[in-house]
Amino acid sequence: xxxxxxxxxxxxxxxxxxxxxxxxxxxxxxxxxxxxxxxxxxxxxxxxxxxxxxxxxxxxxxxxxxxxxxxxxxxxxxxxxxxxxxxxxxxxxxxxxxxxxxxxxxxxxxxxxxxxxxxxxxxxxxxxxxxxxxxxxxxxxxxxxxxxxxxxxxxxxxxxxxxxxxxxxxxxxxxxxxxxxxxxxxxxxxxxxxxxxxxxxxxxxxxxxxxxxxxxxxxxxxxxxxxxxxxxxxxxxxxxxxxxxxxxxxxxxxxxxxxxxxxxxxxxxxxxxxxxxxxxxxxxxxxxxxxxxxxxxxxxxxxxxxxxxxxxxxxxxxxxxxxxxxxxxxxxxxxxxxxxxxxxxxxxxxxxxxxxxxxxxxxxxxxxxxxxxxxxxxxxxxxxxxxxxxxxxxxxxxxxxxxxxxxxxxxxxxx
Amino acid sequence: xxxxxxxxxxxxxxxxxxxxxxxxxxxxxxxxxxxxxxxxxxxxxxxxxxxxxxxxxxxxxxxxxxxxxxxxxxxxxxxxxxxxxxxxxxxxxxxxxxxxxxxxxxxxxxxxxxxxxxxxxxxxxxxxxxxxxxxxxxxxxxxxxxxxxxxxxxxxxxxxxxxxxxxxxxxxxxxxxxxxxxxxxxxxxxxxxxxxxxxxxxxxxxxxxxxxxxxxxxxxxxxxxxxxxxxxxxxxxxxxxxxxxxxxxxxxxxxxxxxxxxx
Numbered sequence: 205x206x207x208x209x210x211x212x213x214x215x216x217x218x219x220x221x222x223x224x225x226x227x228x229x230x231x232x233x234x235x236x237x238x239x240x241x242x243x244x245x246x247x248x249x250x251x252x253x254x255x256x257x258x259x260x261x262x263x264x265x266x267x268x269x270x271x272x273x274x275x276x277x278x279x280x281x282x283x284x285x286x287x288x289x290x291x292x293x294x295x296x297x298x299x300x301x302x303x304x305x306x307x308x309x310x311x312x313x314x315x316x317x318x319x320x321x322x323x324x325x326x327x328x329x330x331x332x333x334x335x336x337x338x339x340x341x342x343x344x345x346x347x348x349x350x351x352x353x354x355x356x357x358x359x360x361x362x363x364x365x366x367x368x369x370x371x372x373x374x375x376x377x378x379x380x381x382x383x384x385x386x387x388x389x390x391x392x393x394x395x396x397x398x399x400x401x402x403x404x405x406x407x408x409x410x411x412x413x414x415x416x417x418x419x420x421x422x423x424x425x426x427x428x429x430x431x432x433x434x435x436x437x438x439x440x441x442x443x444x445x446x447x448x449x450x451x452x453x454x455x456x457x458x459x460x461x462x463x464x465x466x467x468x469x470x471x472x473x474x475x476x477x478x479x480x481x482x483x484x485x486x487x488x489x490x491x492x493x494x495x496x497x498x499x500x501x502x503x504x505x506x507x508x509x510x511x512x513x514x515x516x517x518x519x520x521x522x523x524x525x526x527x528x529x530x531x532x533x534x535x536x537x538x539x540x541x542x543x544x545x546x547x548x549x550x551x552x553x554x555x556x557x558x559x560x561x562x563x564x565x566x567x568x569x570x571x572x573x574x575x576x577x578x579x580x581x582x583x584x585x586x587x588x589x590x591x592x593x594x595x596x597x598x599x600x601x602x603x604x605x606x607x608x609x610x611x612x613x614x615x616x617x618x619x
Numbered sequence: 620x621x622x623x624x625x626x627x628x629x630x631x632x633x634x635x636x637x638x639x640x641x642x643x644x645x646x647x648x649x650x651x652x653x654x655x656x657x658x659x660x661x662x663x664x665x666x667x668x669x670x671x672x673x674x675x676x677x678x679x680x681x682x683x684x685x686x687x688x689x690x691x692x693x694x695x696x697x698x699x700x701x702x703x704x705x706x707x708x709x710x711x712x713x714x715x716x717x718x719x720x721x722x723x724x725x726x727x728x729x730x731x732x733x734x735x736x737x738x739x740x741x742x743x744x745x746x747x748x749x750x751x752x753x754x755x756x757x758x759x760x761x762x763x764x765x766x767x768x769x770x771x772x773x774x775x776x777x778x779x780x781x782x783x784x785x786x787x788x789x790x791x792x793x794x795x796x797x798x799x800x801x802x803x804x805x806x807x808x809x810x811x812x813x814x815x816x817x818x819x820x821x822x823x824x825x826x827x828x829x830x831x832x833x834x835x836x837x838x839x840x841x842x843x844x845x846x847x848x849x850x851x852x853x854x855x856x857x858x859x860x861x862x863x864x865x866x867x868x869x870x871x872x873x874x875x876x877x878x879x880x881x882x
Contacts, residue, residue: 267643311782315835322837423645423673448781473671513678515644 210405215250237386247474254507278541298361347438392524424508434499638830700740745769778809785815813849820853
C-alpha cells in the first residue's frame with residue numbers, strides 16, 4: 205500500500221530518499237529552501253554540490269572514526285547499483301585512490317599512515333594503504349611526475365556530484381518538488397513550513413543541513429574548492445597530498461576537468477574563496493602536477509559542511525519520522541548506506557505507534573555496521589538489512605502488517 | 620596540597636596549558652580539556668574571527684568554563700606586529716579578556732617567532748593594557764627585553780610548533796631558568812611525548828603549553844591524561860630535587876669489604 209512521504213531538504217540525502225521511495229511506489233513530496241534543482245554556486249544550497257565526491261573510507265580514517273569507514277565501504281558497494289538504475293549517466297569510479305607525499309614531508313606522511321593503521325586495526329577485512337614503487341606509480345598514473353612517495357588505497361573511488369544530483373532528481377519519477385519553501389520543523393507525520401503551513405504525511409523525513417538547527421546542535425565548517433579545466437590532463441585517480449600544514453586533494457572529474465579541495469575552516473562565512481586558501485590549494489596541486497600551470501580556473505566555490513559536535517551523522521528513525529542530518533565531510537561517502545539502513549530499520553506500520561522496543565531505536569553504529577559488513581564480506585551482499593534491523597523486521601512480520609514504507613520485496617535501495 | 624603559580628596576579632593550580640586546534644572533533648576537544656584539568660585554554664582566531672562565527676570558539680569556551688579555566692586567545696598566523704596587535708584587540712572585544720598569547724611568525728618553514736616584530740607588538744600591547752604571554756625563542760637577550768617591555772611571562776619554544784621533537788636545546792632553557800629566576804617561564808611548542816613535558820618541569824619551568832601532541836594522538840583524551848600526570852610528576856621532581864648523575868654505581872645498601880672493587 206502506497207504511503208505519503210514528506211521530505212525536508214533536497215540535498216543528497218533528500219534526493220536519495222525521494223528517488224528510492226518513489227521507485228517503491230510511494231507518493232513523495234519534497235520541500236527545500238533553494239531556488240531550484242540546479243546549483244547556483246553562490247555559497248548557499250546543498251553542500252553536496254560543492255563536495256569533491258571522493259569515496260574514500262580508508263583515507264578518511266585519518267580524522268574520522270571506524271564507523272565512518274565501515275559505512276563508507278557499504279556505500280561503495282551500493283553506489284554502482286544506484287548509478288545503474290538512474291536515467292542519466294553518472295561518472296563513478298572505484299579503481300582506488302592515491303596518497304602522495306613529497307620526500308621532505310615524510311614526517312607528515314608517517315603521521316597520517318600511522319593514524320590510518322591504528323584506526324584501521326579493528327577493520328582488518330578492509331584494504332590498507334599499499335606502498336608503490338616509482339615504476340608502479342608511473343604505470344598507474346603516467347601523468348604524474350616522478351618524485352613523490354605514493355601509496356595506493358585499493359577500492360576507493362569517486363563519484364561526480366553534479367551529475368549524480370541531477371540524475372537523482374531527474375530519475376525520481378512522480379516526486380513533487382517544492383522550491384523556495386524552507387522547512388521550519390519536522391515531526392512524526394508532519395512538516396511545518398517556514399510560513400507556518402503544515403503538511404501531513406504518513407512519514408516525515410528530515411534531511412536538512414544547517415537548517416535542522418536548533419533541533420540539532422549543528423555548526424557549519426567552511427570548505428573551499430577550485431575547478432580546473434585542462435584538456436587531456438591524464439590523471440585517472442583521485443590524489444591526496446600528505447602535507448604538514450594543508451590537506452589537499454586533486455580529483456579528476458572528466459578527461460578535461462579536475463577539482464582541487466578543500467579547506468576546512470571553523471567559520472560559517474559564506475563569502476567567496478579567500479586568496480590564501482586558493483593559493484595554498486593551487487600551490488599544493490601544482491607541486492604534484494606541474495602541467496596544471498596551464499590549466500584554466502573555471503570555478504571557485506565554497507560552502508558549509510553541516511557538522512555535529514562529534515562529527516558523526518545523526519541517523520534516527522521513529523514511527524512516522526526519519527532523520528538524517530549532519531553528514532559533515534562525508535555526505536557522498538555515507539549517504540547510501542545510511543539511507544538504506546534507515547529505510548530497512550523503519551517501523552513498518554506508522555499507525556502501530558511506539559512499542560517501546562521499536563520506537564526511536566537507533567543502530568549503535570559501529571557494532572551494527574561491522575556486523576553488516578562482515579555479513580557482506582561473507583558474500584551476502586552489502587544490500588542486506590543490518591542484523592538488528594533484520595530481527596525487528598521479522599518481529600513485525602510475524603504480527604502481520606498492512607504495508608511497510610518500503611515494501612518487503614523492494615526494501616533495498618538498489619534494484 | 621596546592622602548588623599554584625601566578626600570571627598577572629591570577630593564581631593557576633594547573634601547570635598544563637592546552638591548545639584547541641586540530642582535534643578530530645569538538646566533542647573530543649571538550650573531553651580532552653576535561654581530562655587535562657587545564658586552567659588556561661588557548662584558541663586561534665586568525666581565520667575564524669573575521670566573519671561567520673560558527674560556534675566553535677563558544678564550544679571551547681564552554682569546555683573551559685566547565686572546569687573554571689580561562690580562554691587565552693592567540694595571534695597564530697600573524698606575520699607583523701601591526702597584524703598581531705589588531706587581532707589581539709579584536710580578541711579582547713570578542714572574548715572579554717585582556718590576556719593574549721602573542722605569536723608573530725618570522726619564518727614560514729619553521730614557524731619561528733620573529734623576535735623584532737614580537738618585541739614591538741609586546742611593547743604596544745602592554746601599553747594598551749594587555750597581559751601579554753609571548754611565544755618566543757630561547758634567546759636570553761630577547762627574553763630579557765620582553766620582560767623589560769612588561770610581558771607577564773616568557774614562553775620559549777622547546778622545538779618548532781607541531782614538530783613533536785621535545786626540548787632541542789635544554790642548555791638554553793636551563794640558562795633561562797638560572798638567569799631569570801623571578802620570571803614565570805613556560806615551555807611552549809614542540810613537545811611530543813609526556814616525557815618531554817616532565818623534562819621541562821624538571822628544569823624548573825613553571826608550566827608547559829602544548830596542543831598537537833594531544834590533538835594528533837590516536838586517543839587525545841588519554842593523551843591529555845598522560846600529559847597532566849607527566850606535568851605533575853616533573854613538577855614534583857623539581858620540588859623534590861633531582862639527584863645529580865654520576866658515572867659509577869653506588870649500592871643503596873652499604874656493603875663492607877668490597878671497597879677496592881670500585882677503583
